[in-house]
Amino acid sequence: MKLLFAAAEIFPYAKTGGLADVAQALPATLEKQIDVLSVMPLYDFIDREKFTLTAMNESFQITLGKDIYEISLFEGMNQGVRTLFVYEATLCDCVAPYGNKNGDYLSNDIRFGVFSKTVVILSQIFNIDVLHLNDWHTALAALWAKELLPELHVVFTIHNLAFQGYFPKESMERLGLREYYFTPEGIEFWGGMNCMKAGIAYSDVVTTVSPSYAKEILLPEFGCGLEGYLKVHSPKLHGILNGIDTILFDPLTDPALPKNYGPGKLANKKNNKILFCKEYVLKDTDKPLIVFIGRFTEQKGLDIIIEALPKLLTLKLNFVILGEGDEAMAEALKIASRNYDNFSIRFGYDESLSHRMYSAADFILMPSRFEPCGLNQLISLRYGTIPIVNDVGGLHDSVRDIDDTSSSICGQGIVLSKLSSNAIVRSAKRSLQFFADTKHFSKISKANMHCDVSFKDSAKSYLKLYGKTL
């Protein structure tokens, strides 16, 4: 079986979130069993020399609507996975994959149309049996595959239904898509076109990144307007929990950490916490350290954290936030940080700092309103850091409360009783009590480090689904 795995971002070349991690880790796991090729755009900000990317002889043109686009190909190796890079000027002339500080690029319909059509052509060139598409950026490839390569088997994974690739109707013409598709059963959505719908309708199998999210997206509360459409296609919808790359995320070897540690050497985790608190001028390193790492959005519940701050920060704890996003939220955080000496923020995206935070923290806070899977809690388990989570999606599937005795296996974290600022404060108080019980705390922290958060089991589920499509 030969697989082509297509994504708009793959770690370490380009990463805005969990998609890049998964697009690196899943192919690397699958590669041990089947022939895998990955493909992503060669954005201008990717350092070709640093990653030893070389030009291939292959180059061709594709047509979208009235326009012709020149495609050239590059390749590199990523943790044993041969990775193709698509270069085309409209697609790759950018400072970040989807947009800049002014918002999403207006040409995203064409940019990812170019990428999606190219992916289908590559499937033909490389004799691919199964094409695995990820999120709306690649979803139109499912539609073009049905037209151009009907024998190709297509799997489409929804990583986040909140981003659907919605464009005005005129984009259909620019992309050369026939009017035939512009129906509610096709890709029409509220008078415009919706790329996500193409992935759902024209793929042989649709997956999403946790079993709970697969059920939730059939409900109006989580379906982002596509719940009815997804219900129609639900016989081919599956939920498979994400994993992480346990080699890249390994506290025993992680080069970003001042001190490495494993479940038998937790003293070094404490050292990392002391160093981190000193660096961020947080006094009293004996207090529990809670962190938040992620996008400043309502999805991640950052607005609820902000509401909770005045009560939260009067507790005996230190709190550090790393992230970027909504400017009003960033401003509110800045103001709060001036008033409390147990609260620090770092704005921006910093991979190495995030690793140090996973290792230094006692707890990670994730009050997400919805969470397709969430990787932060999986990384935290690996680093012996206790997740405090809302009970949704992949968080529900990967974290049980420490007081939940329904299974003989102990729980991994603190699960919010409901989603509100008061519930966050209550969970923080519970965390303080739990932290004070040093024996229990260290037992759970060590047990968490032994959890299997790798892609091993999930890769088996994907292989089964690939096999079904053939």
Ligand code: ADP
């Ligand atoms: P998302 O919904 O943003 O994709 P996930 O939990 O699936 O969230 O994955 C987030 C990934 O991005 C994790 O690897 C996390 O450590 C990383 N991450 C998020 N924000 C930042 C940041 N500001 N700096 C560094 N890494 C970050």
